[in-house]
Amino acid sequence: MEQGRVVMKCKVKKKAEKKFRQGYPLILAEDLEQVPTTQDWVTFLDSRGQYLATGYLSPQNKGAGWLLDFSQRELDEAFFVEKMTLAKEKRQPYYLDEGTSAFRLFNGEGDGVGGLTIELYQDFAVFSWYNETLYHKRQLLVNAFQQVFPEVVGAYEKIRFKHADLPESQHLYGADAPEPLLVQENFVNYAVYLNEELMTGIFLDQKEVRGRLAEGLASGLRVLNMFSYTGAFSVASAMGGAVATTSVDLAKRSLEKTREQFRINGIDPLTQKIHVMDVFSYFAYARKKDLTFDLIVLDPPSFARNKKQVFTVQKNYGELVADSLSILADQGLLIASTNAANLSVAKFKKSVEEQFQLAQVRYRLLEEQRLPGDFTVNPAFTEGNYLKVFIYEIKK
Template identity: 55%
Template sequence: MRRIILKNKALTKFNKKYPLIHKEDLKNIEDETNPEWVSFYSEGNQFIGYGYLGIQNKGYGWILSFDKEQPINSKLFKKLLKEAINERKNYFDDAQTTAFRLLNGEGDGLGGLTIDWYDHYLVLSWYNETIYYYKSMILEAIKEVLPEAKGIYEKIRFKRDDLEDSYFVEGELAEEPLIVKENGVNYATYLNEGLMTGIFLDQKEVRNYLVDGFAAGKSLLNTFSYTGAFSVAATVGGSYETTSVDLAKRSTEKTEEQFQVNGIDPSSQKIIVMDVFNYFKYAKKKELSFDIVVMDPPSFARNKKKTFSVSKDYGKLTTEAVELVNRNGHLIASTNAANVTMDKFKSMIEKGIQETGRKFKKQEQFRLPSDFKVASNFQEGNYLKVLIYEII
């Protein structure tokens, strides 16, 4: 097995079982396209762990085993899968929630791969070429540990010209749409339509907050609404009217479908295809206001005229959104931008509210739900940040 030397100055974090290899940790720049398991050692010949090099958005590679007696093989994959499944027993036992994250990459010891469970169908997301190279070995381990899985799909989240974004791998084809439940609410999903499936599973606790009464008797504006999942949750939870706004034309059909699979007439709600900032101007002109405004923008987005970046533009977005919030209404601000800390996120939001001259009170916050396991030695993996403010 090829040895990779890591700089001594990085030893402290690796001795604490930090799993991610950064380019600056490497003594020598290695060929990241070489798809093989490697052993990592310090400059002083201290064993650190077994893993691989493979560039993805988070870094340059992963350590999968810190145990010198446990090399990377099928036995290790089965062990990690069994542990992940056991930790999610409460999800498997909950008939009201049939879609959840089964294996959360480095949170479950397998950096570079996530596995989602959609009512007996698996969706694997591969984040770099090296881990994808071992697809056959990993699939065999999955099928042995999870024989009840009906079918397997995959998402390719790295760039390679000969691969599409999404594939059906094997087993049975899922129905289209595949209706899954989350806290008793139905959601229409499509397992082989690009990288997305129709629902972001990491937002389940926020949606449940809406279902459990927070939205009861209130109006809700859902910006960057995608398929309208927050709107559906709010309506099931007693919201008397929701308005869903998204720039993508497909959002109308997708949002209507989410209401329909819950027995809700889509015509009773408002679904608008428009740039969110343009909608803010329209709403102010029409003197529209809402009891709850939800903001969950992409980390980065570009249309023909402008770009949006969470790290630069969230404060401005907040200011414009708050101007549409009724007295003693609420703002739900969310981001999955890993490069924005919770402190920075909170600061941007509160500064944005202050720009309106209104007072505020933080009411609730959410991070990743328990199925999106975060390793204690890798807290930056807890990317989701959701803050709820009362706007006074």
């Protein structure tokens, strides 16, 4: 069977037709009369049996599948070449940015193919597959990618769905990337590892926030970076003139990873503080030592677990804000950030500002950041714009 051919039809329930006609791409199991198991392309029919869209089915963390086309086109190599070409055109400002060499080339449903993201790191690409059906058809998409991006010399892939026989990360084609591979973002260097588990060492969706720090938002300030991972916010702050940075993360590997990020930017890591510990324990430690900070970055994972407790943004972000206020200088900045897609902008903002009100501090929202331009969002799928960042000025 040719990979572009549709071999199955599936009927959509009447109550779901409207959202799909408006371009909503995500299929939920409850949207369909039945959910067949197939790794072929599927034609979706409305309740009267008329053509509605073409896409595929595959269980994943977001739903049961994705719609890719609403015009009865064949989902062949030419179809994906067109999608990739449009995506490349949208990224031209990033190609022209001399200070940035890492960005997202293709953003899933935002660029018309839910279930796949592709990122560029210098001359190398990283494919992330979010479900088994699209992975089954990966050669079709890789062929299309290589036609549109011939300058990419090598690629890796991340398997972001459960599969007993597949590694989380592996080389896909072409040349091998050096380890580490040094990339630039806003003229700051970052060390990345393209074949090291699921992560590369930097979250590209935060490039504009790091850019603000590198441009001078942290100039002259003492910065605390909580859930610091590889210390990217800390390095950006230091390069932007911060007088001191403190990075806190529970993962043991964060220590050497953060040191490396400082070293490749010509900063002695011994001049910066890096703690491998639970963030809530650090807040208690800081209070005990009477430590204060002028700028605190709160960018936790949506879900985290340690030996004592489970952290979720929905339930526990307010605690982070309250603890931050206890060690923030009398006049300081707080960067409140989350990537929790199931938390609305309004609810997240409310959870932060409620803590300001409880602490009876004066506050002013200086900036709001959402996903950067390379993380293209489908306007019919607003939950795809998952990143929410608020920069507050606090006066006690």
